[in-house]
Amino acid sequence: MAVTISVLGRVRLRGQEIPSARQRRLVAALVLHRGSDVSSGRLAEYIWGEQQPADPSAALHTLVSRVRTMLPDTAIIESLRGSYRLVAPTGMIDLDRVLHWRAAIAELNTSEQPAAIDEFLALYTGEPFVDIDDIDAIAAREQALELRVGLLEARAESAILAGNVDAAIITLREVLIERPDRESSAALLMETLYRSGRQPEALAVYATLRDHLLNEFGVDPTPRLSELEVAILRHDLTPTAPPADAPRSIRRATMPHRANSFVGRGHDVDGLAALLTRVRFVTVLGPGGIGKTSLASEVARKVEGVGTRVVVAELADLAEGTDLSAAVAGRIEAPTQATESPQDALAHHLASAPTLLYLDNCEHLLESVADLIATLLGASPTLRILATSREPIGTEGEHRWVIHGLPIADAEQLFADRAGAARAEAESLRSDARVRLLCERLDGVPLALELAASALAYTSLDEIISGLDNRFELLNRNRRSAPDRHQSLEATLDWSYQRLQPFEQ
Incomplete structure (x- = not known):
């Protein structure tokens, strides 16, 4: 399905920019809250701000009627009592397309990925949600821009795999102009420059990022980036790993292969997989040795098999008092920046694509796990969580699946x-x-x-x-x-x- 509703820049419908600022604000607000009811009062605030018309409800009704005539045939604005809702098929809105870019790219051959990445980047025609400006729009704008940076990093990694190092360097420098605190891009650029025989330029990238962090935020680069600088100084960078089928930033986090066969519990696997399509948080419960991990791992493989990104964090070895956000972020290899907390970095990473987060063995960290789950679910509407525990975790919205011995x-x-x-x-x-x-x-x-x-x-x-x-x-x-x-x-x-x-x- 072609993209016919665009908000990654000035609002466009069917490829044409809407001349009326009020109509653009209406469409942007409805897309921001797509699938949900938005009250007439809230929409009026988006459209007119403090300068409300004499009869906001009537004026809004007229505006909605005009916009309806401009929408694609399969998109509708539903009128409810005191509210409106935009309903559009999957793939019609550019933002929805970009939210799923990682899963889409991961299904392609390496040779097909660069063109697909460029197609996703072409959906950006300006600043996302530029027509409206409230806290929800700002959050959505930041998320969309973060996705764009991820696409640019993926473009660079694809270029490196294809041997086009100069193109990768140009792309990474572009990212660092827009996001001078982006450590993942700086690290990739440093490594690429060094392996191209340009050690002084690689060290200059580090110095520029270090000075920016100190001047703007009063912090140093993360230890990982500092260690990379030392390795480049000493000409002690480890050899490049063999190319994989996909760049790191677009490779799906796969479940490890089973060492042996999975026996029984077919009803549980199918039931849990189906439940996770309807709810966002499920805990598999049972005593030690009952097979919680085996069952949950099989469910995660089934979910991953239909294209959803799956990331796994084993918690059994963590002691009480551990910074759980930092531990989970490290175990799923979430990109981190010196200017953001581990919890924010983890939330941003999990919000970058529809994801199943699998937390194994939570029973000894119930309180901290409950707090983390509540925070992550609130930060990402496309995140689902599967956990195993000997006791219920107790977070609001938890669905419990109890298992017993095998038949x-x-x-x-x-x-x-x-x-x-x-x-x-x-x-x-x-x-x-x-x-x-x-x-x-x-x-x-x-x-x-x-x-x-x-x-x-x-x-x-x-x-x-x-x-x-x-x-x-x-x-x-x-x-x-x-x-x-x-x-x-x-x-x-x-x-x-x-x-x-x-x-x-």
Whole structure:
């Protein structure tokens, strides 16, 4: 669908600029709040400011009637009691197109990406939402400009991959003229110049940014940029990594590949994926070892498979009192600037494209996780959050999905599947009645089943079953590749125990 409503510059409809300033303000205000009801009074403030007409409602009705005749056929302004709402198909508004640029580019081949990036940049014809000026418009303007900078960085990275270093340098210098505090662009420009044999120019970029930050904000560059300067001074920059299929700024944050198969819980996967299309925050709940992480990871892969950006932050190793915003920003590699807080940097990054943020193991940081989630959801209307926890997080809007042990049939399949890594004849276990008994005794708990399956490497199935009266001794063999808390049943309980207050212990 072609873009026929433009707000990334002066308002245009069907490619033509609207001559009337009042009509432009009306369209801009409706696009700003697209899909939502906007009261007549609020629209009147956008259009006339302090100089209201004698009858604002009548004047607004006349103005809306005129604009309706100018809109594309498939876009409508709905009249409600005391309010109006713009309804437009997906892709008709330029801002909506740009909001999804990362996902769109990530689906293309490397050779196709530069032209697509230029098409997105061409949607910008001036300052976004230039026709209106309130706090909502300013926030939307900043978001749109941030997206444009991201596109310019992606253009530079594409040029580097294509071997057109001069074009990349020109683009990055353009970014730094507009945003002299943009450390990610400065870092990429410094590295590009240095690798082109232009060390003095690379160091000059750092000096210019450092002076700007000190003069304007009284702060130094981030340690990461300072370390880059030192590496360039010492000619100690690490070799360039092999080119990837997409530049860093447009590569989707993919979920890691599973080390083994995912067994059972198909209903949970489909149900959670469907729920995340309707609500913005879901917590998968259950006791330790029940399979929360495996389930949530599978759901995240399913969501990512339809084009949504997915970013993952594992929280299990974080202690209470940790700066959670900074930790999550670091773990999802959110670009940070010396002039903004980690929380602002994280919020800006997550708002730059429709995103699923997956927070794993939240139970020991409930209060700080709840505060962070509330802040992030409020800052980005396209953000959805999937969390795992042994307790509800308690944030407003939380939807809870409780899981229990696997059904016996799935438990048997899981045990036989994992036993295949321990002994060659594991396939015969699928029809072994002793496996059903074992699964029943272990209540279908996935971690217990996996530990029991790994025990087949050094003991027999009969010994495992007879030893269930002393489960910790039998199932305490470490799985070296698993997280510490999942290396044994005892470790799972110990991880929880160590996070209790003394009186709770």
